[in-house]
Amino acid sequence: MKVPQRIQPLVDDGLVDEVLRSLMSGKEAQVFLVRCGQEIRCAKVYKDAANRNFKKSVQYQEGRSVRNSRQRRAMGKRTKFGRDQQEQVWQTAELDALNLLAKAGVRAPKAYSCVDGVLLMEMITDADGDVAPRLNDISMSAEQAVKDHSTIMHFVLRMMCVGLVHGDLSEFNVLQDENGPVIIDLPQAVNAAGNNNAKSMLQRDVANITQHYAQFAPVLLDTHYAEEIWELHEKGELKPDLQLTGKFIFPTEAADVDLVLHLIEVARLEELERLRDE
Ligand SMILES: Nc1ncnc2c1ncn2[C@@H]1O[C@H](COP(=O)(O)OP(=O)(O)OP(=O)(O)O)[C@@H](O)[C@H]1O
Ligand SMILES: [Mg+2]
Secondary structure (H helix, E strand, C coil): CCCCHHHHHHHHCCCCCEEEEEEEECCCEEEEEEEECCEEEEEEEECCHHHCCHHHHHHHHCCCCCCCHHHHHHHHCCCHHHHHHHHHHHHHHHHHHHHHHHHHCCCCCCEEEEECCEEEEECCECCCCCECCEHHHCCCCHHHHHHHHHHHHHHHHHHHHCCEECCCCCCCCEEEECCEEEECCCCCCEECCCCCCHHHHHHHHHHHHHHHHHCCCHHHHHCCHHHHHHHHHHCCCCCCCCCCCCCCCCCCCCCCHHHHHHHHHHHHHHHHHHHHHC
8 A cells, every 4th residue: 555654754764665554543543564574563653642532641641751851841841842752752652561561471562663653563463364353353262261361360460560550451452362362552551650540540451351251251250350469569569470369358347537537638738848849
C-alpha cells in the first residue's frame, strides 16, 4: 500500500522497507503491518494528543516518571515545548513499558524502536504465522481458561514486581499465540508506587480478565487475585515466582474512625506545608 505520511520518516531512515496493510484503527492509535528486511512487524502510529481521550490521560499521567526536571517543569506549563514534552513522554511510555515487561518475564511483543510517534514491535502470530487473535475472538475449554487465567495473574504479579499496573487490561488487549496469552497495548501503564489510582486500576484489570475467562470457567468468579497481589505489594513481599492462591480474607473488624480522622489531619497539614513551601 501507499506509505502513510506518519510512517514516511521511518521509510526514509531505513527502519521500514514496505507498508503491507492497515491492521486495526483503535481509539488511540492505528496499527499497520510493515516489512523490515525479511521480517514482518507491527507499526503502531499514535494519534496526536488532540485526538485522544484527554481526561483518561490525566488520570494515568499521575506519578509517571519523566526524564529530567526541565522536562517536568515544562510539562507543567502550557507552552508548546511543554505540550511536546508531554506528548513525548506519552509516546515513549509504551516502548519503556514493553522493555520493562521483557525484563520482568511477562510475554509481550518485543519492542524495537519508537520514532516520531511510531512504535515498531514484533508481530504476534498464531500457529500458522497469521496475526494472532485477541482473547475476545476465541473460545476455549474450562481447563484452558483456568490455566490461561492463572498465567495472566502471574503476569500481573510480575508487572507489579517492576512497579507497573497495565491500566487497560482486558480481552481486547491480550493476544493468543500458540504458547498462550501475550499482553499488548501499554501506553497507559502506570507506576504502582506513584499513582493514587493504582489499586483500583489493578482491581479493574484483574476483574476484566477474570470475568472474561469465567464465561468458560465460572469457578474463577470466586478468586481475589487483585487483593492478594495488592496486599503482597503493601507488605513488600512481592516476588516474581510466588505461587498465588487467588484467596483473600477480607478484614471484618469495624474501621478505626479515630485513626482515619488522624490520617486526614496529617494529610491536611502536609498539604498546608507544601503550599507554604511553593
Ligand atoms: N504486536 C502485535 N502483534 C499482532 N497484532 C497486534 C500487535 N499490536 C497490536 N495488534 C493488533 O492491533 C490492535 C490494536 O492495538 P492496540 O490495542 O495496541 O492499540 P489501540 O489503538 O490502543 O487499541 P484500542 O484503543 O482499540 O485498545 C490489537 O487489538 C491487535 O489486534
Ligand atoms: Mg487496544
